[in-house]
Amino acid sequence: MDQAVWTEDGTRLWAVREGDGEPVVFCHGGPGLWDMMADVAAALSAAATVCRWDQRGCGRSQRQGPYSVDRTVADLDAVRAQFGWDRVALLGHSWGAQLALRYTLAHPERVSKLVYVSGTGIDDDATWHVDYQRNLRAALDGRLARWESLRTRERTAAEDREYCVLQWSADFADRERALEHAETMADPWFGVNFECNTTLNSEPAPDLRGQCETLQVPTLIVDGTADIRPRWAVDSLERALPVVSRVQLPAGHLPWVEDPAGFHSAVTRFLSRP
Template sequence: MLTEDGVRLWATRAGAGDPVVFCHGGPGLWDTLEEVSGLLAQRVSVHRWDQRGCGRSQRCGPYSVARSVADLDAVRRRFGLSRMALLGHSWGAQLTLRYALEHPERVSRLVYVSGTGIDRGASWHEVYERNLRANIRSGLGRWEALKARKRTDAEDREFCVLQWSADFAERERALEHAERMATPWLGVNFECNAAINAENKRTWGTPDLRAACEKLDVPVLIVNGAEDIRPGWAVDSLEQALPRVSRTVLSGAGHLPWVEDPEGFRAAVSGFLADLQ
């Protein structure tokens, strides 16, 4: 599909029923939510896409939150959706929230998976860094060496697999799960990552953002894994601000809770989406 400024985006649809549009994490990654689609596509019509500059989409900017919101709306229009549910993971959860705040009339429900709330990242990032290093364990030295230097594409993949392995509670299978995330390897867009993260540092955690969340008249389900290395209390700020919110915490699961508790994840999300009209 093409955006209004002529950038090609990869998108796909599966299943039948009420429409749900997924937004993957990152920024700068590609769609990693095919397993989630498999859990839900018997009940809803799932729309997935690679964000601008990422994965199978055209690798060009500009990269910003506003541009990401506009691209999400382009996906909506491409599939002819007047109204849709949204499911976002990690950075994608922030993106779906931003979209809902700007276009609440186009959003029927919002599933906010493994996000980090609306406070500034500095409030939780130190805890995250400490947990990240603890979970990488024996690979920490290699991860630090790769982080500190210019890397080849193969080294980018190795670096990401080590880092992503920290996101799983099931430590004996963490590298296996991370390898699956990196296969096929579509290459991280670090320029996109840096641009959007820098913008979020300036704009997240403001009184205006909290006030907007307090007025959001859209049902929201927050889902997070109890063992996510991003502290669960980081998302409390969002839960406390939203007027129509429920929350599910899946024990024994990390940052990708559908991987380690697929049945619990499916039950929570499909139940929430069951009332779509």
């Protein structure tokens, strides 16, 4: 059932919960996108209570700032408190993996386990972003010219959707089904909050290494081996965390889409550990 979560500054967030068992709160990618993990939630709901939510200004939540990482961490805590959970497991994807990590570092006593999916580690983005841009353009292949045309001009709402679908198509290892998968991501379409995206992406990232080295929350890192974001970018996080395991799946940036069985097995096995 959909539920409104009200933050301390009066912003309404969309959330939904399903299933039975220990609580797991999802953190979607972006920033500026919305939750696209209903399939993952359905698969896990037999063993856990899964909560999905749209971040501030995104998707079904109120389109209202201000936007900052600290503000989004506080919003995530409002979601946890709304449902009356003292401790939760977190599953974050992409930017949401970074958000889940930041929340865990800020509130380790409130997190039982962390699932870090397709994140980009704790080194400066400059260490991997050039490789990502090269891989993105290579994966777009015949769609590159159209993507470049849309990227460099003011777009209509319909063109925003086309631009995103083209870019998201690069995130799948199966090139024959890539556009199909990207279209599924855009249905339903809520419109990207580009202001939120730009603001959060431009926020300087703190050095998290020291905090990570003392974090005792069990963490599972899940990668798709064909992710266009170089997977070695996550090595720094894996080295820093003292209680960590890592699973690499034959998939792109959304491993639950291209290897659902492998993803479900890895996540449920980790979450079921005492």
